Amino acid sequence: MLLALGPWSAWAQSAAPCTATPGACTEWITVGGGPARALIYRSYSLDVRNEHITRLLVMVHGKNRDADNYYSTAMAAAFLAHAMEDTAIVAPFMASSAPDCGDAVTPPQIDFSCTGDSWRAGASAVSDPQLTSFDFVDEILRKAANRGVFPNLRRIVVAGHSAGGQFAMRYAMSNTLHGKLGVELSYVVANPSSYPWPDTARPLPTGDAHPSAAQQAWEDEHPHARFKFGAVDAGQCPDFNHWPFGLDARTTGYTRGMESQRLIRQLARRPITYVLGQIDVLPVAGFDSSCAAMMQGPTRRARGEAFVAYLQQRWRAHHAIRIVPDCGHNARCVFTADEALPVLFPPLEYPNSAGSEAVTQDAEALPEDVGQQGS
Numbered sequence: 001m002l003l004a005l006g007p008w009s010a011w012a013q014s015a016a017p018c019t020a021t022p023g024a025c026t027e028w029i030t031v032g033g034g035p036a037r038a039l040i041y042r043s044y045s046l047d048v049r050n051e052h053i054t055r056l057l058v059m060v061h062g063k064n065r066d067a068d069n070y071y072s073t074a075m076a077a078a079f080l081a082h083a084m085e086d087t088a089i090v091a092p093f094m095a096s097s098a099p100d101c102g103d104a105v106t107p108p109q110i111d112f113s114c115t116g117d118s119w120r121a122g123a124s125a126v127s128d129p130q131l132t133s134f135d136f137v138d139e140i141l142r143k144a145a146n147r148g149v150f151p152n153l154r155r156i157v158v159a160g161h162s163a164g165g166q167f168a169m170r171y172a173m174s175n176t177l178h179g180k181l182g183v184e185l186s187y188v189v190a191n192p193s194s195y196p197w198p199d200t201a202r203p204l205p206t207g208d209a210h211p212s213a214a215q216q217a218w219e220d221e222h223p224h225a226r227f228k229f230g231a232v233d234a235g236q237c238p239d240f241n242h243w244p245f246g247l248d249a250r251t252t253g254y255t256r257g258m259e260s261q262r263l264i265r266q267l268a269r270r271p272i273t274y275v276l277g278q279i280d281v282l283p284v285a286g287f288d289s290s291c292a293a294m295m296q297g298p299t300r301r302a303r304g305e306a307f308v309a310y311l312q313q314r315w316r317a318h319h320a321i322r323i324v325p326d327c328g329h330n331a332r333c334v335f336t337a338d339e340a341l342p343v344l345f346p347p348l349e350y351p352n353s354a355g356s357e358a359v360t361q362d363a364e365a366l367p368e369d370v371g372q373q374g375s
Contacts, residue, residue, distance in 0.1 A: 017043035022068035032131045035108040041071035043089040046143045053150040055087040060160030060167045067093035077335045081345040094119040120166040121244035122254030134254040145181040154348045155184045161331035165192035173267040174255045186271040193288035195307045197246045198264040201229045202295045203306040214302035218279040223321045227306045237291035245292040268315040273343040276304045277327035285329045
């Protein structure tokens with residue numbers, strides 16, 4: 001293990017990953033042209049040329065904003081996948097000085113919102129209303145895709161767990177960089193409490209969405225698919241389809257002004273893998289029990305399974321779902337499991353390969369019935 005004995009030379013930073021304590025593996029990212037900036041933990045500098053890097057993994061923290069811990073988790077996963085030498089790990093820190101968060105934020109560091117749709121849904125920053133948490137990750141991706149930094153970069157994965165899974169899900173749906181970076185971009189969504197539903201249909205409380213069945217889902221390691229979907233009683237929860245639970249009322253933040261049809265198209269066609277813990281069926285660790293979230297299912301696992309089933313059935317999405325045996329609501333357990341490693345560190349493809357072109361084309365293809373309400 002490398003010791004944190006002082007600043008590394010540019011050569012050392014390029015030659016080996018930063019395996020010192022996470023606090024020694026940080027740098028600032030300028031956002032929006034400056035002076036606003038935000039902190040990242042990273043295994044390789046995004047300011048130093050490195051021809052060995054072929055992948056980038058952006059790992060988004062959960063509601064506790066413990067980017068240092070998520071950086072360590074991502075590094076552990078890279079070690080297990082034998083990917084530490086050719087993969088740059090980045091864990092962005094969504095700092096918030098709001099009372100419910102209490103981070104120490106010093107201008108021009110961006111102060112993100114903590115409550116409401118917050119950083120996990122691309123909300124405008126408190127300190128810089130023209131900037132959002134999604135703009136922050138946009139800038140990370142643009143810097144990494146710069147051929148002057150990582151000339152051999154081929155794959156980028158944006159991943160997150162819990163609140164970070166919410167971020168990854170909504171970022172996958174809405175970001176404007178997909179298909180424009182010259183590299184493959186995919187997303188890994190792990191155990192979020194809620195999802196951005198494309199229309200007003202929701203899972204009905206029957207089959208695998210029945211509370212008793214959902215709570216017993218831990219007995220099975222395979223994805224459940226016995227779901228029925230239909231209209232819900234909006235009178236019980238008038239805001240059930242408001243962003244970030246649905247596409248209504250997007251009046252601020254990154255998605256403001258985006259057409260719903262565009263968001264649905266991107267959601268259905270972008271390469272997303274959902275990684276769910278087999279035993280993540282308990283209302284723990286910040287479980288969202290609001291009426292809007294409960295309309296999506298009784299447990300995190302059931303919500304994820306129902307969401308994927310609906311996208312596959314109604315919107316012809318080709319999303320993948322993986323159940324991680326014996327894992328509950330635990331990022332380290334999920335992301336270091338054999339089921340997750342291939343999607344966090346996917347095989348490489350050349351930019352001009354047929355597979356790469358197909359992904360880009362699919363991302364822009366509009367389903368014939370997009371925009372219609374589900375049933």
